[in-house]
Amino acid sequence: MQGKTLFMERLISRTRDWQCRFPALSASSQIPDSMSHGRQIVAATTSSTGVRCVFFSNHGSVLDFSATWDELERAKTWWYFVRRWNFWVVSTEAELRALRIAEDEPVLGVALNVATGECGDTLRFFALLDAAERRARGFIDVIAAGKPPVAANSHAGSPMTEAA
Template identity: 30%
Template sequence: MESNSFFLQRAVARGADWHVSYLALCMASSTDPVDERRKQIVVAAADDNSVRMAFFSSLGAILDFQASWSEMDVATRGWLNFTTRWNRWWLPDVAALASIERHANAPTDVRFAAGRSSARIAPGVAPSDTDAFRRYLDTIEQHYRRDESISRTLFLPDAAFHIQSRSPAP
């Protein structure tokens, strides 16, 4: 599949620091109750000049892709249209959705970082601003940490029980 070669050349595989920071996001695409069809999760930010996408795959990989719209040829946009159709997308706001829709297709499964109040949490995340993008990822990570099936796995409530049961009686 030649259409994804630009993506593969530009995507950066993120290491342990991202995996540790985004444990719940890494788990979300492989947890049935969260993503019923086990979709890959794409956290993206876009404006009229560029797009940035972090892919959290069900295989555990985190790929960080960034490019300007003008760099993308027809084959790359075809690949992007495929990803907007088959993955779960998180966006900071409606403006990012409009940018993606202008340059590709609007995602069919889209969520916003904080619903109607996303402007307060992730106002216009610039794709090139790594610090703002990481804060935006932190917001989405918190969303998935609140999911019962993920938090139960991440925080092992049984471990707290075992610690308490070993305490000496008063």
């Protein structure tokens, strides 16, 4: 199955309640000095069988997507692009490593050290989303105050990956 088709068939468009609950994550792709450096944010949890991703689209929508690693392997061109293009927020460094394209090519993201539970548990997944929202708001608050962000030039493997 083609990656884009897999994504379109599996995505769940979340309600405006999600946009209202996570405004900084939704706005980050529009702000160059944000936590994501203007990239679209994807919050993700991984397991031995697959991944769950919540995309905070640069068009304002919130899209929830899950797939197995086998499905993503078959959709590898699309999955490669998704991992490279977005800014990833995950619970642990191990999850950030699981998203890597190659050992020497990490994805851009941050590990917040938040317990999230299983990929399918939305209520526990909110722990990651709430922590990511707090972190994203911190960047936006600093920008609004006219001060440079603390980790504005950071990338994966640098201060951006430290605990929130």
